[in-house]
Every structure is written in structure tokens, then in C-alpha cells.
Amino acid sequence: MYSDRVKRVQRLLRVEARYTGAIDGITGARTLSAVACVPEVRNRPDLIGVDRQLVAAGQAVLASLGHDPGPVDGHWGPQTDAAYLAWSGAGLPWRQADMASRFGPAGSARCTAGRVTVPWRMVLAWDTAEVITSFSCHELVAPSAQRAFDRIAAIYATSQIEDLGLHLFGGCFNHRTKRGGTSLSTHAYGIAIDFDPARNRLNWGKDRARLAHRDAVPFWDVWAAEGWTSLGRARDFDWMHVQAVGL
Ligand SMILES: [Zn+2]
Structure with missing residues (x-):
């Protein structure tokens, strides 16, 4: 997993304070427990592996914020990327x-x-x-x-x-x-x-x-x-x- 992608998901998991750790791109225990707090990721045997669960958690947060990351499937494709950019753009205004x-x-x-x-x-x-x-x-x-x-x-x-x-x-x-x-x-x-x-x-x-x-x-x-x-x-x-x- 690209650490930049982990950072992105960490930023998303900070919404509603699911994750309170550093944006460090490391899939550590705190990141994993934040992932486990996302309801859409629980009871999903199709999400095989930590990386897919992590991405799926990010997708679920994006969807809950009104963006359209595509299906919550744990694959970070162009649609998820666009949804992330849209969300991060919502951090306006920049100076x-x-x-x-x-x-x-x-x-x-x-x-x-x-x-x-x-x-x-x-x-x-x-x-x-x-x-x-x-x-x-x-x-x-x-x-x-x-x-x-x-x-x-x-x-x-x-x-x-x-x-x-x-x-x-x-x-x-x-x-x-x-x-x-x-x-x-x-x-x-x-x-x-x-x-x-x-x-x-x-x-x-x-x-x-x-x-x-x-x-x-x-x-x-x-x-x-x-x-x-x-x-x-x-x-x-x-x-x-x-x-x-x-x-
Ligand atoms: Zn002008």
C-alpha cells in the first residue's frame, strides 16, 4: 500500500474523530482500530486483507460525506480518487x-x-x-x-x-x-x-x-x-x- 494512500485514509478517518493519531502513512494499531469502527467494513469477508479494508473504510467515509467514491469495494480507482479530491477541495478556503x-x-x-x-x-x-x-x-x-x-x-x-x-x-x-x-x-x-x-x-x-x-x-x-x-x-x-x- 502506498503510504500516501494510507495518509489519505487517515485524513478521512479523522472525520468524526474515528482516528486521532498522526497522518504518517503507517497502518498501525490505531489506524486499524479506526478502520474497524467503520460499520460498512464490518462483516465483509469479501474485503480480503488490511489494505482493502483500509481503502473501503475511506470509501465509506467519503460516501457518508456526500461524495461518490463508487462501490465500497476496497479498490482505490479513479472514481474514489476524484471523490477524495472533491472532499479535500472542500477544505477551502485556502489563502x-x-x-x-x-x-x-x-x-x-x-x-x-x-x-x-x-x-x-x-x-x-x-x-x-x-x-x-x-x-x-x-x-x-x-x-x-x-x-x-x-x-x-x-x-x-x-x-x-x-x-x-x-x-x-x-x-x-x-x-x-x-x-x-x-x-x-x-x-x-x-x-x-x-x-x-x-x-x-x-x-x-x-x-x-x-x-x-x-x-x-x-x-x-x-x-x-x-x-x-x-x-x-x-x-x-x-x-x-x-x-x-x-x-
Ligand atoms: Zn479573473
Whole structure:
């Protein structure tokens, strides 16, 4: 068993304090007794060996937290991996100062390894003839962004989405510095998304920005519930922008 995987399960077992030991990647007595406390793992003769029981315990915790790791079978496949990333992403908000340690180098492959499927008709803001059905972002924030998009689609009718300009994609990953600055933008990590830049210009405040209107409040509340930060709400500028880290 990879010790990284054991660490992941240990983190999951810390939920509800089943496990109170160190995150050390070692399957010791305390880890094993925490595994034994997970009801879904008891009376499961099909889970042969400690490693499978350990993974199954992690899967059961992920499922109990509302994620979908696939069947509780003790095999850590892509679905369990995605569920774990989604759960660990739920640990937002991260601080902007921690970006490099949390997300790895700006512009690395991980910054575009995540994918968000857009549940409404979306076009590029700068070329509205170009329809996009999905976009790439950092792998760690993709599950959170996907939940937000799905919730937004459930809240607003298509006509409201278009009225708000949420169908106008202003970009996500972009390896660049902040506008007017020298430090790296959150976009360089693939952890920020822009909507309708033409009607939410960088230096516009709430008196002019479209996404500062009252009907956008549920939109921002969805992102806030995921731990994302609106620069508009926080600083009253750049109302096009939402990021998966704090300020
Ligand atoms: Zn932005």
C-alpha cells in the first residue's frame, strides 16, 4: 500500500474523530482500530486483507460525506480518487499566499488537469460564436467548481443565466501576472473563473458592474458556500472574477 494512500485514509478517518493519531502513512494499531469502527467494513469477508479494508473504510467515509467514491469495494480507482479530491477541495478556503505550496507551480500540468462541464450553453465572451461545453482548471478545484456550476444551473432558468451574463466565459487558466501588477494571477494556477468581462470591467464598482445586481446574489452565495472568493463582494472591483482562495 502506498503510504500516501494510507495518509489519505487517515485524513478521512479523522472525520468524526474515528482516528486521532498522526497522518504518517503507517497502518498501525490505531489506524486499524479506526478502520474497524467503520460499520460498512464490518462483516465483509469479501474485503480480503488490511489494505482493502483500509481503502473501503475511506470509501465509506467519503460516501457518508456526500461524495461518490463508487462501490465500497476496497479498490482505490479513479472514481474514489476524484471523490477524495472533491472532499479535500472542500477544505477551502485556502489563502492566496499559500497558492504555490497548495497548487504546485503556476502553469504546471496540474493547473489544467481538472475539467468542468458547463451545464448551460456557454460561449467565449470574446468570440460569442464559439460554444464551449467544458473548460479546464486546476485538478484540486474542479470538483468544487463543478458542484457550483451544477447548483447555479439548478437555481436559475436559462433566460436568467443569459440575462446575468453567466453564459459569457471570460477565462479560467491563463499563465499571467495580475493586471497592472507583477505577482502571479490566480488564473496562472487555474483556480479562478471570469464571467462576462465586458459588463464587469476590472475597475468598475457595484454602481456599474452587472454581477453586482441583486439577482446575482444567489450566484455568489453558491460560490461562497464552496469557499470561493468574489473580488467584487470582497473589494468592490473585478466583479467578473471568482477564485478558489481567499485574499
Ligand atoms: Zn479573473
